[in-house]
Each structure stands twice: as structure tokens, then as C-alpha cells.
Amino acid sequence: MDLVIKDARITGREGRVDIGLGGGKIVALEPNLKAPQEISAEGNLVSPSFYEIHIHLDAILTEGDPRPNRSGSLWEGIAIWSERVKRLTREDVRERVLKALPWFVAHGVTHIRTHVDTCDPSLTALKALLEIKREVAEWIEIQIVAFPQLGMFSWEGGDELVRRAVELGADVVGGIPHYEITREYGVQNVKFALELAHQTGLPVDIHCDETDDEQSRFLETMAAETLRLKLSGRVAASHTTAMHSYNNAYADKIIGNVRRAGLHVICNPPDNSVLQGRFDHYPIRRGLTRVKELLAAGVNVAAGHDSVMDPWYPMGKGDPLHTAFVLLHYGLMSGRDDRAHLFPMLSSRAAAIWNNRLVRGSEGLEGHGLAVGNPADLIVWPVPTEDDALRILPMRRYVLKRGRVVAETRPEIARVEGQEVRFLR
Template identity: 35%
Template sequence: MSRLPRPISLLTAATLPDGSVVDVVLAGDTVEAVLPAGTAARAPEAETLDLAGHLLLTAPAEPHAHLDKALSWDAIRPPMGDLELAIASWRVHAATMTVDDVADRARRQLLAMLAQGTTAVRTHVDVLLGAEATRGAEALVRVRDELRDLVDVEIVALASQDSPDRDVEAVLDLGVDLVGGAPHLSREPERDLHRLLDIAERRGVGVDLHTDESLHGPDTLLTLARRVEHWTTPVSAGHCVRLGSMPAAQRDEVVEAVRRADVGVIANPITNLYLQGWESPVATPRGLTAVRELLDAGVRLAAGADNVRDPFNPLGRSDALETAMLLVVAGHLTIDEAWHAVSDGARSVMGLPVAGAVAGARADLLAIRASSLAEAVASAPADRTVLHAGRVVAESVVTRHVAAPAAERARSAAPTDRTLTETR
């Protein structure tokens, strides 16, 4: 029987990214103190976790998921291709889904992310077309409530241009947290953008929009930033692919407007690398937003895995280390910058409390068998312990056996002098 979740009051001998080895004292869901290793007082009743040989990190947060679509690739068998093909494949399948089907896939995907270390997830859910527009939202609200004590979940109503306002409102009435959509895909992008923002203003909720997810399509990010510059509710923009392909002067104007409005930007490297550039077989563009320019300007940057094994992305390991690795390889961020985007940066964009091995922070932590952040991002070790609100909620322990080199095997097999004497 699983001993999880398990409250912990002391972590010992953990290595931090700066190389220091520490003990971490927890008080409920909060980090109480971070002390040099071996100096924390141990109460007899303390639940202690020995983290010798483990790197202790802020637990990652996933700022852009689609739990309603996750793990549907095998059932749909869609053609590989660009965003339009993916949308068409998904809409055909979505018409056949039940609430239970969506809930089952979403639950499995959420637990897979938790096992890898993610303790907070913001997921979009389609406002479905037709008479049962709330099926996806009903499923995700159910799963969010079921797993509330293990992982924090925020839900965004992903409305299309064909979603009536009443259906968006009905989804929000179920307890969905934010208004979302993809205005750049609409016949009238700016009109749809303002419609969605009007709904959010009426409801007093934040906004997380799919924004300009194409290399050469509409530019709505500047309009978004100017409209929300004085809002007090949170606003974020996902993808922003067009920003990465703009001429520098135009890009810089948009980036400055985004900074002034404090719009958080969410890059989604794996899905955008897959979906973008199919029309350019020579010198294929990378299809990422302008991550370097955004960071340098002081914009809050997060990064997500987006789709996992569905028509929009046939792959994905449900692992924030995969996202961080792609930000380094394809986005040319440093390893530290990439990890920040999937952990502290993601939490900031999601409006979550500060977490990590810092006194006063929320005790959402990932311990991974590695000696440095570079090693962790490079090799993504499977040996991990995940803490959510001061409790162990997932553990993965790996046993590995590898054959020794021939010379070493020969030495170990050679009889010793004692053995020779005994056998004569």
C-alpha cells in the first residue's frame, strides 16, 4: 500500500543549484529555514527525508497544458502536419467525446506530470461546439477537485470565434478560472480579442490567450497589451510565435508594450517546433517566440509543454526538464534561464506563491538525483521525489544494472591466493 502522501518536516543533505549542501526545515506547507547540512535540530518525531546525492529545486509548474486533449493521439490517429490539420482532426474527435473519457485521459496525464515533478498546472479546456459545450470543462473541474490535495490546477476556458458568449459564461459558471481563446485564428481577430476581453471584464477574471500562433499571420499581441495596460487582473499570452519572426523594430515596440502592461508570455517550444514551418522545407524556421528579447526587456517569461500525445503534438514526456532542454537548444537561453521559465517564472505568470528552498516559501519542491542543474537538464534522471505543500506526493526510484567492461569482469573472476590454496 502506498505511504503517500507523506508529510515531511526535515530534508537533510540536499544540494542546491549553487552547490551548497543544506538541511531544509519545513513547517506544514512552508519552508521554515534553510541551514548548512548537519546543523538542523532533529525532533524525535520528525519525519525526515535524506536527500544525499540529490539536487533540490523549486518544483516545476506547467503554465500551458491541454488536459482535455492529452493522450488522444492513438485514438485519433491524425495526419502529421501543421496547426490547421491538427485543429480539424481534433474537432472531428471532440464531437464524440464523453465527460468520462475526457476525465480519464486528463487524470492520467495530470498524474504523469506530478510523477515527473510538476505540482501546479494551468490547463486550457475547449468550449466545445454544439449542444453540450461544457463537456470538457465538466471533466476537468471533476479531476481538479479529485486531485486537489496533490496538485494545484487552474482552468482556462478556450473559446473559438464560433463559441457563443453564453457558452463561455456557462463554462465559467462551472468554476473555470480564466477566459481564453485564440483570436488570431478568427475571421476578425481584433473583434474576437475584444469580445473575449469584454467577457473577462464582466466576470472580473483574468485572461490567458493563445496569441499569434503563426510565423506570418495576424499580429494581435500589441492590441492586447494596450487594451489591458491598466488591468489589475492577471493577463498572459501563450505562443506569441509571430513575435519571433517580426522585423526587429516592430518586435521591440511590441515587447515594450507587453512589458508596460505586465503581460506574462508563455513559450511552448515542443509543440511550436512541431507545428510551425511545415511550409518551409528549406531553412525551416524554429517557430518560437522572441524569448531572449522578452527576458532582456524584463517581461515575465514562462514555458510550457503544451500538448502531449494529441493531434497537436504526437510526443512529449510530461516533463518540465524536456521543456527546459528545448529552450536551451532551440531558444538559446542559458540553463539557469530555461529552468527559471518552467519553475519560478511559470509560477509568477500563473500568479502562484513563491516556492522553493527559501525560508518563507511554499514547500513545493523537486529532489532529483543529480549533482548540478546542468546534469539534471541534460540527462533528466528518473530518480525523483516530489513535494507538494510539504508532503511527498510522488517518488520514483530507479535500479540500473549495466555490464562491466571485459577487463574488469576478468579481474573480478580471477581466483585469489586464498581460493587457490583451498582448492589444491
């Protein structure tokens, strides 16, 4: 063993235990372990690290440039980004991304999937992120999605730019069917993305039905094409917010077909809770897909932040726990059994998407978590339980990548009239 985490609590296990790490993996879970290096959890929670499974690093930290999003709407955000993207340079992208990546790591993120706009003939952001991916691999792993922000067939040459991005090294094929001018173009968008994935062996992650329009139904095309091309486990549908507007009979049908096809679903609570419902005049829709119904049907659902300080979302600090906190409220997931899904949606469920695993219910979530033989990508918390973490939103004490401490935060201590304040029972 290279390192031992002493006196740790693990969700689902009684008492405290030491966690022995060696060769980048967990090698022992038992009391009284010894190693050349030791850190103490001090009786607090140790959890698997987080996967930020949906973010847009190319746009990060551009909020207000060239102008603020005054309406706060999705469409104004896209219009602002279409102006900003014309001024992208390699240096600009590198400066912003390299400033923000440590924020994510400090909050326990060891894997990050970023969508990168390919509607730029020079593919400036993509090339910069390919460089960064290689440079930071020791402390955070990056997957890059070739994402045609303005469409594949409504934007001249959009399909070929996606193909070129894949040839240059993008890890995942993206799409955005609901943004195309016609439904026919949208269907073509989905079919092109999945066919390209079939040809190249890559996974797929499509911005799908990110709208309040109950007639936006490209998820059914994704399910059908996934089945036809036998891509189960390799295809993720991000957002799918139109599902909150479907009639219940159709929603039941599509959820069943999503499970049958082995699709993953990625919800994005911070952004969609403020971007959707913009056409409503009470009641205002919450802006989320049917998370609880999808989970109950055995569909794998993960959660991503989507944006940090960009034209679509002016807030954020790179903390997936913020995503879970918003989902707990807007997704009506405050019940005990529902809360139990929140940490896995940031970790094991997101990891299954990253690793292209077919998930049925809880099957397929193995290989990630606190078990001997699993990767030593871990978070040491300053609180004893997941509920405490969700309630208090504390900084992480330590973050480990492959058994090595890559981030450390000094304890946050508050004192009132000389008395130390603890926000625990």
C-alpha cells in the same frame, strides 16, 4: 518541523544544507535539523516544484483517434480534434486525464494550467475537469482556461460558451484571435476576453499569433487592452510565434509595449518547434517566439509543454524538463547565462503567472523558491545541479506537495560488465 530533507544542494547557495518543513511551508534552511520524518537528498539538488503552465488535458492521449495527423501540421491537428470532440464523454475525459496526471506529478509538477475547448455546446470536457480538479487538489492543483478552440465569433455562439464556462467555474478566460475568419473578429476576440476578465476579476491566457504570418499582430491589441482595463500582471499571451517573423523594428516596438503593459508570455517549445515553419522551404523557422529578447527587456517568460500524445503532438510523457531541453536547443539558450533562465521558466516565472503577479525583470518573482516561509512544493533530484538535470533528464527522486511526499521514484541504476554507470563527472 514535520519533515527534514537532509544533505541538500540549492542553486545559488554554497555547500549543503538541511531543509526543514512544517505546516506545508519551508521553516528552516540550516545544518543538522531534526524531525520525526527524514529523507536524504544524498548531496543532490533540491529545487522548487514545476508548474505546467500550458497544456490541453481535454485532448491528452487521443493521438491517432479518430485518425493520425499525417502532415503533422497545426491545421490538420485542429481538423482532427474537431472530429474527436464530438465523441467526448465524461467517462472518456476522466479516464484519460486521470491516467496522465500522475505522469506530471512523477516529473515534479504540482500545479497545472489546462486549456479546455469550449466549442462544445454541452461543455462536456469542462464539466469533467471541474470534477477532477476537486478530486486531485491534495496532490496537484489545476487551473482551467475557457478556450474557444474554433473561435468566438467565427463559431456560432463561441463568445457565450466562454461566458458560460466562466459561470460554471473556469479559472481563466481564454481566446484565439488569429484563428478567427477576419482580423476584425480577432480584435473582437481579444476585447471580449479582456473585458470579461475585467468584469469577473479573472486572469486571461490567450493563444495569440500562433502562426508564421508576420501580419498576425493581435499581441499589440492585447497590450493596449491590458493597459486600458488596468489588468497588468493578470494577462498572459501564449505562443506568440508570429514574432519570429516580424521585422526587427516592429518586434522591438511590440516587446517594449508588452513590458509596458505587464503582460506575461508563455512559449511552447515542443509543439511549436514541429508545428511552425510548415510553409517554409529553407531556411525553416524554428517556431519559437523571441524568448531571449523578451527576457532581456524585462518581460516575464515561462515555458509550457502544450500537448502530450494528441492530434498536435504525438510525443511527450508529462515532463516539463523535456520542454526546457527543447528550448535550450531551438531557442539557442545553451550559453551559461541563458541556461540559468530555464528552471525559473518552469517554476518561479510560471508561478508568477499562476498567481497573477506583475513581473518587471526579476521583481515580482518572490514567494516561490527555496526560502523560509515559501510553500514546501519541492523536487529532490538524483543529480547535483540544474545543468546535470537538463543534460541527463533523470526521473525525480522525490516530489513534495505542501511538505508531503506525493511521488517517489526508485533510483535508476545501470551496470555495464558489473560496473555501476554514473553519468556525472
